[in-house]
């Protein structure tokens with residue numbers, strides 16, 4: 001975009017990240033509001049026809065129509081980009097539509113994608129089923145096996161897609177190593193940073209080209225709205241993604257943008273507090289005789305503990321998954337019944353597949369978030385019927401332990 005630009009909020013150039021989290025955005029309106037304004041308007045009045053023409057032709061940056069330009073949405077985009085260390089960001093109506101925008105902006109029929117087989121269930125469906133309809137082929141590989149990513153490269157590989165840590169197994173990928181594979185292949189690397197958020201992990205520092213967010217999770221942090229975002233370089237945002245957003249319309253509503261924008265102000269302290277509680281819960285779960293295995297990157301028993309600590313600011317994140325013990329040789333149906341028993345005995349944890357809330361949530365991934373996968377895809381992703389995922393909020397962790405113990409201590413098989 002050339003010509004007149006929308007101004008930034010006035011801040012010293014060397015201001016630190018916690019300050020950006022509460023202040024980055026646009027200057028206040030003429031009324032001088034201290035809390036950012038919610039511009040709940042679908043379109044913007046233009047001063048005259050010639051200016052409108054210049055703005056529609058991208059000769060002057062201005063707000064035109066909220067499908068692709070809105071001040072509240074722009075404040076959220078600028079703030080998230082600043083936190084991620086990205087040049088630019090484009091907000092979307094959901095995390096899934098951020099991935100849709102990524103694919104529509106970058107890929108065409110005949111292109112090839114390599115995707116971790118452990119990513120969120122709908123992401124697998126989007127790449128494996130929906131993009132396939134338009135002639136884009138996806139190879140799914142083991143998240144942590146860098147060699148497998150290299151072996152999967154084809155001459156037409158355009159994009160590598162990973163999520164770290166994954167949902168629900170908390171598998172970590174070596175972002176730097178994958179970025180090298182991508183560069184050697186002449187492809188891009190996208191990382192879904194939903195589980196860590198920029199408070200713990202900034203994938204571009206390790207060479208990622210794109211960052212995906214489900215703003216629905218930690219960015220909002222209080223389970224209120226559905227939102228998404230895609231961070232990238234300014235050139236790619238303007239050339240590849242804004243035109244798709246303008247034509248395809250997966251825009252974030254100003255109201256949802258305002259909610260998530262205000263969520264970013266407390267992101268860092270929430271993430272650290274929830275991560276501390278999750279560590280305490282995971283360590284406690286490892287000591288419970290009814291628990292077969294705990295998945296949490298902050299534990300020394302996690303196979304990629306060292307990598308996770310290096311990549312995630314020394315924190316494990318706030319999601320803990322575990323497998324409830326079943327009798328030796330028990331059928332999958334019994335493992336599922338045991339997991340359901342533990343979930344159903346809770347009185348505090350919210351039984352919901354969402355995560356990233358201040359309220360601790362509990363779910364059975366095999367029948368909820370990953371319920372639409374085939375059994376083969378579920379097994380490849382390592383999601384068993386006895387597995388439970390707890391997304392730790394700001395509840396007192398002793399209450400959550402007591403909540404889980406109610407079911408664990410009354411298992412019969």
Ligand SMILES: Cc1ncc(COP(=O)(O)O)c(C=O)c1O
Pocket residue numbers: 094095096097120163167192194195213214215216217226227228
């Ligand atoms: C890792 C991850 N990415 C993307 C999404 C999709 O986000 P949304 O529900 O905002 O579309 C989810 C949702 O649970 C997720 O867990």
